[in-house]
């Protein structure tokens with residue numbers, strides 16, 4: 001499988017629907033400090049099921065909804081959609097195109113959708129389980145975190161190998 | 166006061182006596198990964214009285230003595246000297262030139278000297294106490310540590326202000 | 331169970347040694363089990379020897395060296411169980427130019443099996459990419475996406 | 490005792506606000522006491538608003554923004570109690586080119602009172618220096634020091 005696009009609306013510094021088209025190979029995301037690059041990485045982590053506000057650099061989950069700016073009002077909802085090409089069938093779903101969607105509202109409500117159909121967070125996690133992709137796998141290496149695999153204790157490092165076994 | 170020079174012998178990746186001459190203003194230290202730049206910062210921290218091997222990136226204090234390389238044998242002693250211009254009398258010593266020296270041997274022995282005379286670690290710490298320079302003051306900001314003052318808890322940040330009060 | 335762990339360990343260990351040499355341009359590295367007789371509970375530790383240097387406690391490595399060892403370890407595991415996609419956020423921040431070049435060249439060897447999304451400020455890494463997306467923020471505090479061609483003046487994105 | 494802490498807090502707070510605006514080219518920032526009625530036990534926290542953005546929990550700031558806030562805070566404290574010398578090891582690592590320029594310009598304003606020793610890979614920071622020392626390591630695993638002139642080709646030291 002590969003990511004065809006990431007859509008962000010109301011997630012952190014992204015207001016209107018922003019679509020990042022991706023293809024196979026290496027895509028680089030570049031830009032000045034504070035422009036929103038790591039926010040995109042956070043969005044992928046979040047839609048894959050991240051539940052820790054701290055890991056997403058917030059105090060509470062509400063912090064990931066666009067909080068407004070000098071010129072803009074805050075928004076009431078954050079939504080991220082991963083559009084995945086599943087032609088190789090590596091995701092255990094009968095579709096060759098899989099859209100994974102997560103929404104969050106200011107009242108704390110969260111919604112999860114797979115190809116437009118409501119589901120639970122557990123369904124999304126289960127979908128990706130065998131692929132090795134999850135919000136806390138090596139597939140997502142956050143800013144400042146690459147030295148962690150070197151600095152971690154020997155028993156923590158063992159867990160990385162267990163996941164790969 | 167200001168640093169006139171830092172002398173390193175046998176400290177980490179520095180074997181023969183290396184003298185880094187400094188003057189007032191801004192001195193930049195540059196070079197490739199792993200060349201020894203942070204080792205110089207560690208040397209200053211160490212001679213000012215750092216007792217934590219971990220902060221110096223080692224397991225034990227012996228790790229700061231040159232361990233040898235492909236082509237060189239290990240050394241038996243590490244020595245760092247800070248040569249300080251004290252013409253403004255900011256250090257409470259009667260000298261206008263102050264040499265602070267620390268030595269460490271593989272058997273765990275440590276020596277401290279002020280202007281060539283043996284002293285204790287406490288004497289060195291006391292010497293710098295009012296200047297605001299110490300191995301754990303803001304005067305030494307280690308690699309990867311600048312975000313710490315932002316990430317620290319409110320009570321820890323309070324201590325920074327207490328030191329400045 | 332224990333056998334599967336041992337097999338994975340052997341494979342990752344071999345990959346780690348090879349990846350390390352490619353990224354460091356020499357030297358050697360290996361992983362070892364802290365308790366070889368207890369495969370279910372043993373920890374996994376590292377031995378690292380950069381070119382020309384002695385086998386050293388990896389904590390003593392420099393910031394750039396540690397980043398490179400981290401990359402070697404992650405890619406070693408990917409070779410055993412490739413992730414379909416991988417997002418790297420500024421893993422090259424501490425690398426000097428020579429190491430960025432080696433890092434960028436090496437990532438290219440994996441793009442057949444793994445789709446990479448790499449956030450970077452480094453020109454060497456940008457030059458290895460198949461496409462670039464620029465993110466900017468105007469005075470309104472809102473992120474905007476801009477397509478950047480590889481032939482564009484990359485200097486404005488490089489730091 | 491409590492009065493001295495309060496006075497220091499007021500001064501550092503004022504400096505922090507000014508330093509922040511210089512380094513960010515706008516916006517505003519302030520420190521506040523978590524328990525204003527308890528000066529002996531209160532914590533010290535931060536409010537940060539980068540230009541064009543909303544007052545935001547500083548944890549949400551980017552890597553580069555956090556580094557810059559860190560520098561602003563350290564220099565704010567230095568203005569109250571200057572350190573005779575200060576060693577900065579790659580505090581500019583996460584900054585983009587524009588922010589490196591502002592950082593380098595700002596450090597120059599302190600060099601009268603404080604001697605700076607700055608480890609860096611960044612050209613903008615090198616250009617603000619009064620002198621450069623190059624550190625290299627040959628194949629023998631030993632560090633060597635080399636004097637580098639500001640007019641030399643700095644590219645080999647820049648990454």
Ligand SMILES: Nc1ncnc2c1ncn2[C@@H]1O[C@H](COP(=O)(O)OP(=O)(O)OP(=O)(O)O)[C@@H](O)[C@H]1O
Nearest residue numbers: 012033034035036037038039065066067551552553
């Ligand atoms: N909920 C939110 N609403 C509005 N803006 C937000 C929100 N959460 C974060 N931001 C803004 O996003 C910015 C950080 O973005 P991000 O971490 O993606 O930057 P970056 O491009 O990775 O920068 P760097 O190169 O410094 O790492 C911050 O300035 C913050 O103000």
Ligand SMILES: Nc1ncnc2c1ncn2[C@@H]1O[C@H](COP(=O)(O)OP(=O)(O)OP(=O)(O)O)[C@@H](O)[C@H]1O
Nearest residue numbers: 177198199200201202203204230231232392393394
């Ligand atoms: N006791 C020792 N004996 C010999 N070499 C040592 C010793 N301690 C550390 N080193 C070597 O010093 C090197 C690290 O040096 P240092 O941290 O100063 O690099 P650096 O120039 O700051 O690099 P970077 O730009 O990546 O931060 C390591 O490669 C390590 O092998």
Ligand SMILES: [Mg+2]
Nearest residue numbers: 038143551552
């Ligand atoms: Mg970032």
Ligand SMILES: [Mg+2]
Nearest residue numbers: 203308392393
């Ligand atoms: Mg370093």
